[in-house]
Amino acid sequence: QVQLQQWGAGLLKPSETLSLTCGIYAGPFSGYYWSWIRQPPGKGLEWIGEINQGGITNYNPSLKSRVTISADTSKNQFSLRLTSVTAADTAVYYCAREHPGPNFYYFYIDVWGRGTTVTVSS
Amino acid sequence: EIVMTQSPATLSVSPGERATLSCRASQSVSSNLAWYQQRPGQTPRLLISSASTRATGIPARFSGSGSGTEFTLTISSLQSEDFAIYYCQQYNNWPKTFGQGTKVEIK
Numbered sequence: 001q002v003q004l005q006q007w008g009a010g011l012l013k014p015s016e017t018l019s020l021t022c023g024i025y026a027g028p029f030s031g032y033y034w035s036w037i038r039q040p041p042g043k044g045l046e047w048i049g050e051i052n053q054g055g056i057t058n059y060n061p062s063l064k065s066r067v068t069i070s071a072d073t074s075k076n077q078f079s080l081r082l083t084s085v086t087a088a089d090t091a092v093y094y095c096a097r098e099h100p101g102p103n104f105y106y107f108y109i110d111v112w113g114r115g116t117t118v119t120v121s122s
Numbered sequence: 123e124i125v126m127t128q129s130p131a132t133l134s135v136s137p138g139e140r141a142t143l144s145c146r147a148s149q150s151v152s153s154n155l156a157w158y159q160q161r162p163g164q165t166p167r168l169l170i171s172s173a174s175t176r177a178t179g180i181p182a183r184f185s186g187s188g189s190g191t192e193f194t195l196t197i198s199s200l201q202s203e204d205f206a207i208y209y210c211q212q213y214n215n216w217p218k219t220f221g222q223g224t225k226v227e228i229k
Contacts, residue, residue: 106214
C-alpha cells in the first residue's frame with residue numbers, strides 16, 4: 001500500500017521560502033498526479049497544485065505567482081516551494097496522490113501524507 | 123474558480139440516526155466530486171469519488187449521490203467514529219476546490 005512521507009522546515013520568518021518534499025513509498029510515480037494541499041489552523045482545505053510524471057503542473061491561481069511544484073522521479077519524490085511567505089501561509093501542508101477516475105482524465109485525491117505544520121512568524 | 127458550498131455548517135445528530143450533508147457547486151462539475159472525512163487531529167480520508175463510488179474499506183453506511191451542481195452525502199446510521207468534519211471537493215476544473223466543510227457533532 002502506497003505511503004507518503006513528507007519533510008521540510010516547520011518554522012519560517014516572513015519573506016522566507018517554504019520548501020517541503022514528499023517521498024512516495026511502495027508505489028509508482030507514473031500514472032498519477034501528485035499534489036499539495038494546505039489547511040490553516042481551524043480552517044478548511046485549500047488545493048495548492050499538482051504535478052505528473054511528465055512534469056505537467058497545474059496551480060491554484062491564488063498562489064501561482066509564488067508556487068513551484070517539481071518532481072524527481074528517480075527518487076520517487078516531489079516538492080513544494082512557496083516564496084515570500086507571510087503569516088497567512090501558516091498551515092498544515094499535506095502532500096497527496098491523485099488517482100485517475102473512470103475516464104482516466106479527471107484525478108481525485110485518494111492518499112494523503114500525514115501533514116507538516118508550517119508556522120510563519122518573526 | 124468553482125465555488126463549493128456545503129450545508130449545513132454544523133449538523134447535530136444522535137448516534138444511530140441518519141445524517142444528510144449537501145454540497146452545491148457554482149457551476150456543473152459533472153460527477154467529478156469527492157467526499158472526505160477528517161476526524162479531529164487527523165489527516166483527511168477519501169470516502170467517495172465520482173460522486174457515488176465508495177473508496178476501498180469505506181462502510182456501506184456511507185453513500186453519495188448527485189451530479190452537475192447538487193450532491194449529497196448520506197450516513198445511514200451514525201456511529202461514534204463518524205463524528206467528524208466532511209469536505210466535498212470538485213476535480214472537474216482547475217483549481218480543484220473544496221467546500222468549507224460540514225461538522226457532524228453528537229446531539
